[in-house]
Amino acid sequence: MAEFSLNQIDLNLLRTFDVLMRERSVTRAADRLGRTQSAISHSLGRLRDVFKDDLFTREAGIMEPTARAKELAEVISQALHEIRVAVDRHLNFDPTTTSRNFRIGLSDYTAVTYLPELIENFSMLAPNASLNVVHAREPDALGSLKNREVECAVLGNPKLDAEHFEVVELSRDRMVCAGWTGNPAMADMSLDRYLASPHLQISADGIAAGVADITLQKLGLHRKVVATIPHYLVAPWVIKGTELISAFGDGVLLALSEESETAIVPPPLELPDVTISLIFDRSNELDPGHVWFRNLIKDVSDRQRTLKQGVYERLEL
Template identity: 50%
Template sequence: MRSDFTLNQIDLNLLRVFDLLMQERSVTKAADRAGRTQSAISHSLNRLREIFGDELFVKRAGSMNPTAQARELATVITQALSDIEGVVSQRINFKPSESHRQFRIGVTDYTSALYLPTLLEEFNSKAPNARLRIVPVYLYEAAELLSDPDLDCVLIGNPIIRESHIVETVLARHEMLCAAWSGNAVIKDLTMEKYLAMPHLQISPDGDESGVSDKALATIGLSRRVAATIPYYMVAPKVLRGTQMIAAFADGMLSLIDESSEILVTRPPLALPDVRVSLIYVRTKQTDAGHIWLRSCIRSIVTACEERKRAFLHQIIPLP
């Protein structure tokens, strides 16, 4: 190979010609398979000879016989072309029932509790040979983690996005509610005065004591007392049980609360912004057929969960 060689001097078409000549040992047959003229194949062969500094194929007894260097190159080039074809094929002609592809999805405590059981069931049903890897993410790092090309997307509430190359698709909006132990009489008659007087449980995966409730109260010159902060939504019902604390959480949790949890919910006495449940991913994955299928699968699951959630809305105690 020439000492001044750079990768810019070669393209896949040249490597494809090399591979066809290795298989056919004939310029004519290689041209037929490539759908090109014999002169075009000969021109490509001359370019390859110039790049590699070797004859590569020598005509002998009516056959194009590969040189020692060509045989050495063939093992690498043939495998490389096969790998590229496989990657491109599974992204253009994706068939979930036949795919062995691995997908990685980032989730938070909240979205994993709501959607993972159904997602895993649906994924395994439609793509039995594919693999799904679930990784935990936190709000402030979600967008940054997408710089890892192996992470396909993140299912998250209220994502913080500053990068223009990240796409956000809002799948649902969840109303913020107040929850408390059923033995806490305040939850059945929650006025603003009582709301401010009660100790609050802040659910914050990132450990931040200030939440949407504090921001909303600050706009009207009020504040609350945060008695405790926990990182996980799923343990909130157990933490509230037997205490006088109240907590704000999104209405998606309604489907996860039953009578045994001893938790009652009502609407807060002030307006709180909804939680937008979103799927975020890098823009370069938008046209990937497998990724399109995965996004569609997640979207349908979230939609189905939203439909089921309606059956639990009767649990919300009306405000006085």
């Protein structure tokens, strides 16, 4: 068998392979790389010749990687990342001119609280860069970070045990109780009224118990959950015009509109705060672009803390 030579392949081919693994589409890969579909197809043909494998097969309209492609991806993706980081460390990163693509994983809760201001600040400070936001549930977040589908994630109450990842606390959000302004229980939310009211639970998987349930269980108490939904922004509109109440972190306060007619009161029992954390691979710690992006996220978090204090004062909570 002839010995493989690096003369058979160049970095652009490996970059094309890496993007095809992520996008699973010649069209999307071409858009992301700024090349024609014909050029990407030609590069794929060269890759197949080099690796003596189809690399991708088409199933139900989607390019599925072969076993060999998956094996190669683990090495190639990591190698390209390390090359990129090494180059970036020796170049001056300028957000005003960079065309770099950033990818962040957000849960439904952190998307509600962070996304509007994050996108506004990002587009203003880095007008030529792009930002991809990926939905990240805690069980999937570590895999997304390891596979470099995202370069960082912002999650509430993360319980990740990973040696190579940094977890930085951004804030602690207080739990609040929400209900329709026309719900008489909101005028005097006692523990008895809280337990007697029908509850709307918000859970990413639509199944898991909330912090309120766990706290009540420790006290030997139980609330009446009549429905569970996965999205925070839907909650005010489900509650409106009903006797339903719900509990969530106060980050959602900044996303509530007057039209939702949502009343906010302190919960009648002490509930644990929601800890919001930024998670990233330690290999990115010195990457100047990554440092800039992390600081941008922290700035949003700091500003939200100030804005929430204003909401508390307005609501006299």
